[in-house]
Amino acid sequence: MADSDRARVTPATVDDVDPVTDLWIALAESQRAFGSTLLAEGNRGAVREWVARSVVTGELLVARDGDGDPIGFVGFALDHGGYERDRTRGVVSNLFVVPERRDEGIGSDLLDAAERALRETGAETVALEALAANERAREFYAAHGYEPHRVELRKSLAAGGGERGGDGDDRRGERGGDGDDGRGEGGGNGDDRRGERGDGPID
Numbered sequence: 001m002a003d004s005d006r007a008r009v010t011p012a013t014v015d016d017v018d019p020v021t022d023l024w025i026a027l028a029e030s031q032r033a034f035g036s037t038l039l040a041e042g043n044r045g046a047v048r049e050w051v052a053r054s055v056v057t058g059e060l061l062v063a064r065d066g067d068g069d070p071i072g073f074v075g076f077a078l079d080h081g082g083y084e085r086d087r088t089r090g091v092v093s094n095l096f097v098v099p100e101r102r103d104e105g106i107g108s109d110l111l112d113a114a115e116r117a118l119r120e121t122g123a124e125t126v127a128l129e130a131l132a133a134n135e136r137a138r139e140f141y142a143a144h145g146y147e148p149h150r151v152e153l154r155k156s157l158a159a160g161g162g163e164r165g166g167d168g169d170d171r172r173g174e175r176g177g178d179g180d181d182g183r184g185e186g187g188g189n190g191d192d193r194r195g196e197r198g199d200g201p202i203d
Contacts, residue, residue: 005066007106009113012051012060012073019070020062021048027096034133050075061113063097063106072097072106076114078121090115090123111144 012020024047028040054060054075063072073096079089092114097106118126128146130137 007063007065007071007101007104007109009061009063009109011058012055012062012070014052014055016060016062016070016073017048017051017055020051020060020073023070023073023096023098024051024094026098027094031131031134034131036131058117061110061117063101063110065101071101072110074110074114076118078118078123079127087124088122090118090121090126092118092126092128095128107140108144 021044025040025044028036028038028043031038032040051060054077057077059075059077061074061076062070065071073094074092075094076090076092079085079091092111095107095110095114097110115126127149128141129150129152130141132138
């Protein structure tokens with residue numbers, strides 16, 4: 001590959017807001033095949049706001065082709081949730097590379113750059129999530145040293161279910177197995193849907 005064709009990772013700018021929003025839509029659409037319940041176009045407005053905000057805070061990186069056009073992106077942020085922790089945690093979210101530019105190491109470059117940025121801002125650990133059915137994404141993250149830490153369990157109530165076991169205590173903040181309900185604390189985009197957005201890197 002010629003040097004002029006190699007992707008480069010840079011901070012996102014205001015000019016990237018709409019292109020990155022379009023990339024997020026492509027990410028959300030692709031994750032439907034793995035059981036994601038997120039709507040793609042239905043979240044365009046909220047995602048565009050997140051992208052614009054992340055440009056201002058410097059928490060969004062973009063992979064660019066030789067012409068400077070975005071072909072991938074990654075969001076990241078320090079976890080500023082309401083729970084005190086014994087170490088500073090960073091969160092990586094929304095890692096995506098367009099299908100036609102995968103297998104070039106672009107996903108790795110984006111992830112590495114996000115980790116460096118988090119380290120420089122004081123993060124001691126980094127967390128991310130992937131849909132269980134997205135084996136390629138899980139393998140990608142495992143190859144970069146990520147290990148399972150939390151398991152999210154889901155049950156459909158469409159058939160009239162919903163008689164939950166346990167002690168009848170519906171305190172979501174204590175549901176994570178370790179007393180840590182981090183899903184709503186560091187989603188990168190300010191909502192509680194990080195578990196269905198962190199997928200889709202494909203190196």
